[in-house]
Amino acid sequence: xxxxFALLTAFSEALKDVFSKLSLKTxxxxxxxxxxxxxALPFLLPLLFFIEIPDLGQKFFYALIAxxxxxxxxxxxxxxxxxxxxxxxxxxxVTFTPLFLLLTSPIIVGEFPDTTGVIGVIAIVAGSYFLxxxxxxxxxxxxxxxxxxxxxxxxxxxxxxxxxITANIDKVGIMNSSPVFWVISVSTFLFIGTIPVxxxxxxxxxxxxxxxxxxxxxxxxxxxxTLIFQMTAIEMTLVxxxxxxxxxxxxxxxxFGVMFFKEKGGKHRIxxxxxxxxxxxxITLF
Numbered sequence: 001x002x003x004x005f006a007l008l009t010a011f012s013e014a015l016k017d018v019f020s021k022l023s024l025k026t027x028x029x030x031x032x033x034x035x036x037x038x039x040a041l042p043f044l045l046p047l048l049f050f051i052e053i054p055d056l057g058q059k060f061f062y063a064l065i066a067x068x069x070x071x072x073x074x075x076x077x078x079x080x081x082x083x084x085x086x087x088x089x090x091x092x093x094v095t096f097t098p099l100f101l102l103l104t105s106p107i108i109v110g111e112f113p114d115t116t117g118v119i120g121v122i123a124i125v126a127g128s129y130f131l132x133x134x135x136x137x138x139x140x141x142x143x144x145x146x147x148x149x150x151x152x153x154x155x156x157x158x159x160x161x162x163x164x165i166t167a168n169i170d171k172v173g174i175m176n177s178s179p180v181f182w183v184i185s186v187s188t189f190l191f192i193g194t195i196p197v198x199x200x201x202x203x204x205x206x207x208x209x210x211x212x213x214x215x216x217x218x219x220x221x222x223x224x225x226t227l228i229f230q231m232t233a234i235e236m237t238l239v240x241x242x243x244x245x246x247x248x249x250x251x252x253x254x255x256f257g258v259m260f261f262k263e264k265g266g267k268h269r270i271x272x273x274x275x276x277x278x279x280x281x282x283i284t285l286f
């Protein structure tokens with residue numbers, strides 16, 4: 001059963017990205033970031049009636065503030081990355097998070113990668129080469145240069161790095177509460193915290209009536225579904241297993257990008273993502 005819920009997590013995550021891309025054709029990333037949280041809450045808050053409210057540890061609110069503030073801006077950066085580039089080339093860059101964790105974990109928790117982890121890192125980097133494989137005609141390193149020059153992948157790499165930090169903060173928050181309560185708390189914080197960002201931003205779309213958008217609702221729905229399925233799967237098995245399966249959403253996004261947005265280079269990008277996912281599996285599971 002955990003595998004079914006983990007796959008549903010990946011599928012919901014991929015659909016969230018698809019409807020985010022569609023929404024960004026007529027909206028601003030900051031407004032979408034607010035809508036994402038707003039429409040997710042009606043599905044998350046009712047869970048409070050079905051779970052036991054945990055005793056909060058001393059570090060809960062420190063983690064909530066630190067993780068919440070970071071994730072407000074991470075969400076906006078994520079949406080900007082999707083807006084500026086093909087889904088099939090920007091979203092797969094989140095698979096770099098395990099790679100960055102190998103760099104941040106020794107600093108934060110004193111954990112160092114073994115041989116398998118190093119091989120996984122090499123696989124992730126090698127897989128990313130195929131995301132811009134069509135650029136190889138300009139030189140062997142041209143695909144890497146194309147990724148760096150492309151604003152979407154560049155922003156998504158920043159997201160992947162920041163997630164390697166917030167993952168540790170999430171762990172602190174969960175240890176000082178419970179998985180579901182933490183998700184609800186962070187989601188509520190993100191919704192409330194994004195409102196001032198919208199108000200003080202320079203965007204023209206400050207009319208909150210714009211939030212009454214069917215595509216926004218679907219983004220929020222699949223965001224909530226991702227979180228609920230993920231928490232359900234985590235309760236049944238190890239977190240590492242669930243997150244590894246969740247990362248297959250990158251493969252689904254490449255397929256959806258080709259199907260719905262007619263993105264080019266689908267064959268090479270699918271190969272690249274599969275190699276990157278193999279690297280994620282090596283790092284996470286072994």
